[in-house]
Amino acid sequence: MTVGLPLFLAISAILFSIGLVGVLLRRSPLTILLSLEVMLNSVNLTLVAFSREVGGSDGQIFALIVMGIAAAEVVVGLGLVVAMTRREMVLDTDELRTLNG
Amino acid sequence: MDIVVFFIASGLAIASAVAVVAQKNPFVSALALLGNLVSLAVLLLLLSAQFVAAAQIIVYAGAIMVMFLFVIAYVGPRSEIGAGERKPWQVWLAVLASALIAIEVIVVVFGATFGDWADLDGDYGTPAAIGKALMTDYLLAFEVVSVILFMAAVAGVVFGAGGRPRRLSDDEVQAKEAESAEQRRREASRAVLDATRDSMGEGA
């Protein structure tokens, strides 16, 4: 095997930062959720890669659990999007600024 | 061999990830994410994580993405939000932050020394091994995740279906109708105006 661990980690970091750009710059909640999935997946890759490096199954289990949580998060997130749609709200996160001080 | 597969898969993964982020149409984004997931699954296979790779395809691509697509379809065209008014410094800062993190990680990763890949047991990454671990050592975590998933499902139902659309009062309905009628009229006249102008432009 010639592909080393650093390459996997680097790919993971690049994917992560691409997802991060999406989260930071997009305003549609749907796209943000999608970007978030990219980030989560990149982390999964890291987890599995380390798991392979160590030779145990812990990392893989961790990745599976992340998937489960991601599924839950998507359910809630999409539920919110649907709720917003039903209330005829604009699907723009910048419009939701009740947090401002 | 491996290295070729790795570069192809990772190139596809990065390209599709960029597409996810950059595409204006969420439908396209979702499809790009699908590609991203598949590429990642290939990478996972390279890491001998067969079960995770399979789960990635089945669960993510099969279940989650479908849900995404349903919602995108339900929401329809209003899900498209363009770049809008975004200040350039925000873009630059976001890119800077992301790039900073990526570069830092890469620097760290290539600066550190790792051992070689571990020697693997025969059943490494097989469903049997994972299932055994899940049902013994990680039972609690497994159960917690299942509870969370269940609660998320309930929450999704409540959010998505429980909230009743805001009912408009009669006055508001009338106002809205009048407004939309007015708008229609204005659009119609503008269309006529445009058409006239176009024809005149052509004429000139």
Place this chain on the structure above:
Amino acid sequence: MTQLVWITLALPLIGVVLLSILGMKLPAKGAGWLASLIMLAAFLCAAVATIMLASRPEGDRQVVEVAWVWLTAGDFSVGLDLWFDELTAVMLLVITGIGFLIHVYSIGYMKDDPQSRRFMAYLNLFVFSMLVLVVSANLVLLLVGWGLVGLSSYLLIGFWHNKPKAIKAAKKAFIMNAIGDVGLALGIFLLFVDLGTVTYSGIFAGASELSETQASIACLLLLVGAVAKSAQLPLHTWLPDAMEGPTPISALIHAATMVTAGVYLIARMNPLFVHAPLVLDLIVIIGVVGLLMSGLIAIVQTDIKRIIAFSTMSQIAYMFVGVGLMAYWTGIFHLFTHAFFKALLFLGAGLVIHALHGEQDIRNMGGLRKQLPKVYFCMMIGALALSGIFPFSGGFSKDAILASGLHVDSPIGWIAYIGGLLGALLTGIYTFRLMFMVFHRRPSPYAEKVIPASVAHHGEGPSSMLWPVYILAVGAAVTGFLQIPGVTHLAFSWLDPIAPDGMVEATVGQDWLTTLFGTLIGLIGIAIAYHLYARESDAPERIRLGRGRLFQHALERRLYWDDLYSWAFERPAMWASAFLSRDIDRTAFRWAPLDGLGQLTAFFGRSFTVIENGIVRMYALVLALGIGALILFLLVRGG
């Protein structure tokens, strides 16, 4: 004996408590009689105590008794100490005796006033305070009495509290006296620091150990208190204004008793003042200047009570001269006779005012001799005594003071002598100006209109007002006989023991010589007054508008003392206080800190609204930047 003194002290206090508690339940007249009877009892106790004191051998007439410790802190302690000796006895008799007469007088004077019970309670309070002042055996308790008489004086001057002028006068008196209190208190502090004690016996014993500077400063500070209380230069301006109070008050507090407290203090502290000869000289000078100045001012005043008030200032100035010459007994002797004739004059003036329905301007009087013969007669005795005409009481006491000046035979003595004789001339003029303008001359239109009806209605006055006047007239006539040069010697021999370092007594020859001069000069003064004021004449008006008109104006403005204080202290202080509270305090201390804090908060708030804008992805951006920075930090640090 001391029990009797304690009872004397306690009786008026009981009166205050009774009158305050019973209050409206008592009929007005009953309250007056209750207070008067209490005073009579106090007078009797004091008299008996005095007789008992007199019956003791001469060197053993000084009794000190400690009732209880009032205040302690470390090695400092003040007791409720009683000091009873010849001087105290004299003061007790004057206070309770004159006090009793004036209580009785007040019953009649205040009978139409719905607040007369309060008046009686205040009067009793005053007598109590004055008694505390004179029986105290230490300076702190004296200061307590000192302050309490100031308080009662304030209450009584401002008794008619709906009269703004009265309230203003009361406040002025209190504040002037507070300045004196400060001086006195500082003197006490100094004595305590130097001698470690505040009791008379301790101070007298330690006085000789003080350096002359120490003693002088202490005496000077005590003198500030004395000057303020006795309305002497330069803290005298409150006394004329104090005449806004009811007339009995003017008689009791602002003539007979309280204002003489300064003289009492100096006489009491004579073992200390002996060690400060410069201060004694200063006292004489203050006295001489004061008696001439107030005599001059009295000549141009038109308010009957103010004339008498300035005359009081002038007479107390004589007493200051007496004690300043170390002839303490003459000062106290004059205090004693003055109490009679001055109270007499005030009460007589009160009867006149009463008959004229509150009119106090002598230009609106005149010719009252016929309608008020008894009052006229009594006041004439008082006026003669005041002018120092032999053989009335004032003549003996005043001439004793002047003769001491002659006896001392120093520059200061001569200043006192000449100044005092000049003062006698002024006294004759202003006293008989008053008498002639009020009782002789042609009646003014106002008097003609009011008097007949008034006299027909209630005669010269109710008997409760007349009898005290008669008694005082007798006193004013005869008290001088206590000390007829070469014949009786009671005043000197009785008071001699209070001055362990001895005191000045003129020879019989000097005495008679002074009496001769004094009487002659007094008579000249009366003659001038007769010439100018007894008949209708344009002489006063000519003087008024003639060459001396600037001087006249100055005198009418009381030599500008009030204006000086107003411009030098009152107005700047008022302005500064208003300025400080309106401009400085509000901006610098109340708003600036808060405003500064507000500005700071607002600045930070504005700075952070750029990122704290409610857009979640901006928060995420900050988070990401933070993570990036953190990792960068760890990388650079090489962790």
Place this chain on the structure above:
Amino acid sequence: MITVSWLIAVPAVAAVLLLLLPFGRQAAGYLALLVSLAVAGGVIGFIYRFEPLGGDQFGDNIAWIESLGVRWHVGVNGVSLAMISITALITACAIGYGMWAGRDRSHASFALILLTEAFLIMVFSARDLVVFYVGFEGMLIPLLVLLAAWGGAGRKAAVVQVIAYTALGTLLMLLAIAYLGFTAPGGPNFSMADAVGRGNDWVFAAFALALVIKSPLFPFHGWVLPAYRESSPEVAAVLSGVASKAGGFAFLAVLVPLFPAQAATYAWVFIALGTIGFLYGAFLAFRQSDGRSVIAYSSIAQMSFIILGVFLLDSRGATGATFQMVNHALVSAALFLLAGWLETQAGSGSFKHLGGLARSRPVLATVALILGMAALAVPGSSVFASEFLIMLGAFEHSWWLGSIVAIGIVFAAMYMLRWISAVLHEREGDLVGSLNPPDLRRGALLCLLPLVLCLIGLSIAPAQFTDRVDAAATALVSSAAKEAGR
């Protein structure tokens, strides 16, 4: 055996009960009054059993937060006893006044006053720095709520003022206490006795600044005027009567004994500030246009004077300061109740609308006159006795200091006489006719009377007080006095 912990616990528990249980107005009032009277009764027992030379008495010392070395250590010496006595008295009077006046949500207001009392007694009896700190800062909370919820029109600004000032002080004091506690040899230890002399100049400065603000001492007096003027009368009475005394007390009983060297070195700062504040407050008081402002400025002056007395670092100054704290507490609490009564009855406290009240209102006139005369320290009053002691101490310190301070007597006479005549005398104000009832009647009078009687009692026999306090007060400043070479 009743200890001082009981006096803290009883009102605190009663406060919690009052807050939680749905009491009616009458029931809440009577319960609160009963509790405050019970505390007063306990204090009377203390006074009766107190040994002037016995050091700390009626105390407890048990572990509280063991891991931090914090102990519930309380005790009562002469100075503490004096302060606890006035706390109990004034709280009872304030609650009585609150009952008479009738407040909305009365059970909450009474509960908060009782809570304040508990915290105050905690401050006055604390022998552990954390206990002290909890009490010192804790009392602000109920007082601020009382001000914010039951105050006058300008209460919002007043609350902001108070918080802005005191928050700074709080923080500094916490730092100082933490420093002292955690640098103790042998693990964290907050006992006051063990902290003596361990602080450095900075800790001293932080601690002192907190107290300066709370007292308040010139130039940190900005919060006082709005706080006193906007509070309801009974809260103003507690605030000026006792809460501000916590600052003065802490100077005498905590700061000076804990930092003897620094107290001796920097005594001149406090003497200077005290002198300035005394004259400044008094000077400003006589141009204020309403009664409460006059009393507020006079309170500033008096607190400055008290702190001046503390930093004379001798027996006269310390005893006089303690005595003056008690006297001023009585006077200012009574004056605030009286001025507040007038203001609420007449609808305005401005001198423009008042005046001539002495006419046919004998009770009001008498009470106002007695209080006014006490406030201006007429000789023979207990205030005179305490001022005399402090001034004598100042004079012994240096003659010029005594002379400057003595001018304050004249200022005090000026502003108090102005207050008296503006309220009682001269022409009748336009709002006077609307007074109902026209004179002080039973309810309000009963709340004032104990304070007035105490003043009269102390005037007759001040030695009864100074005898009990002198030993403790002198002991508190003795080590600093030694440092100062006196």
